[in-house]
Amino acid sequence: MSTLVYINSNDGLAKNALEAVTYGKKLGGDVNVVTTGGADEATLASLGEYGAGKVMVDRSVTSNDPGQIANVVKAAAEATGATTVIFSHDFIAKAAAPRVSVKLKAGLVSGAIDVPEGNKVKVNVFSGKAFGYVEVNTDTKIISLLPNSFQPEAGGSACGVEEFNGNAGEAAIKVIETKKPEGDIPLPEAELVVSAGRGLKGPENWGMIEELASELGAATACSRPVADIGWRPHHEHVGQTGVAIRPNLYIAAGISGAIQHLAGVNGSKVIVVVNTDAEAPFFKAADYGIVGDAFEVIPRLTEAVKNFKAAN
């Protein structure tokens, strides 16, 4: 059995890349990593600590062009005789993995949350309201692992790094401009998330949410109406028709907990709900509940986190 893990190393090694390599190791057998991007050799060699036997790097691909990435992954899968190809289910995998599936005629399982049992892989379905088991009917399978489903496990030692020519071809997509707001923690991969809803009354009241988030090192999120009326940017909208997340901690203030909102967040390991209404449906999905006014509770919580950090 041979596993190939694709990771993107344009911006160094992200946590979800380490998760994917760790997952590859859990499958047993050889683990080869193929990457596109600019990370230096020592950085790539460190993937050996997470279970990679070898890293193959194609430095000719410098953008996120899914066509080029798919060509490189196909070439690497053929070169290593891979029976399983792993992606982390991020925006690159969503673009490139389906192309690889067609190229290799190999079944693709998106959003895996566990290691396969035989040919079956567990995934989230109905936006996190249920699980499904997908059977792959082809000899080679492609698994796109949901971020934050497995934690990186280091233990091994550095591995070899080889330059690899994956015949990427020309980029079909030209990048004109990249906008990355400074200091923001990207939501899909965040481990801690502080979120707020219409109960906050207006965009001017988000300062306390941002303060709590920055004290915790958390990303910020919101309910759909809040994004729709423009209080917060669209990319913060979580739920069935927004981003689906599964952080370790989700703190929700002034959000009622409508079924469509819960769908996107109920994969969170721990949920804290702050709501003035003791009957708010969100309490049924929560681990810790506070019946109270967010305008008082959130600043108090921020203070408590500050004190905790000072003491520990």
Added chain:
Amino acid sequence: MKILVCISKSPDTTSKIAFTDGDTKFDENGVQYIVNPYDEWYALVRALELKEAGGGTVSIITVGTAADDAIIRKALAIGADEAVRIDAEPTDAYFTAMQIAEYAKSNGFDLVLTGKETINYNGSQVGGMIAEGMEVPFISLASKLEVNGSSATADVEIVGGVQTVEFGLPAVISAAKGMAEQRIPNMRGIMAARTKPLNVVAPADVSALTSFTSYAMPPAKSECKMIDPENMDELVELLHNEAKVI
């Protein structure tokens, strides 16, 4: 310009999710189907806007059985010119995408739009597979789309930000929030939808690569622990020592 919009059905977002036949099938009992929100709100509406601004046609396509005609009419009511139904059970993403790619290739579309995912299977697979089948660029998770002659630009999601990209047509684009504003169908649209052409096409010979074999519900949540709103130190202590998340 010829635009093809891929439409999928999904259960209404308030549907009770349950399974039958030994947890091997989704229980459709009492379930209302809607047009998948990403397909309707963003992909279809943006296609209509592009047509309104620059002319051309908008066709919608679905892979499904006659039972799906009601969903197709719902989408037509929002305003496409015609609909195509590939007459087959959409067994997996690969099967579905290969059907649509075949149709799109032989009918010369400039732009194929999909939603970024369905809200039932959340796979984000069909768009990329269609693009590979057509051998054209795939622009994934686009929140903005502008067409200028034979090329186009889009804003796409990347880790922690957005990127503006340029590409040639034909291309396949998956639409995310921000691309357009939801439109509510009016009475005239609903009436007109009844008589718009709905072409039923025989499927191409393709085998599925995957299948769902069973389903399970997540374990029930344990009781919610209530905390005194005055005592946030206790919450922090519990998050640290009991839940171990901070």
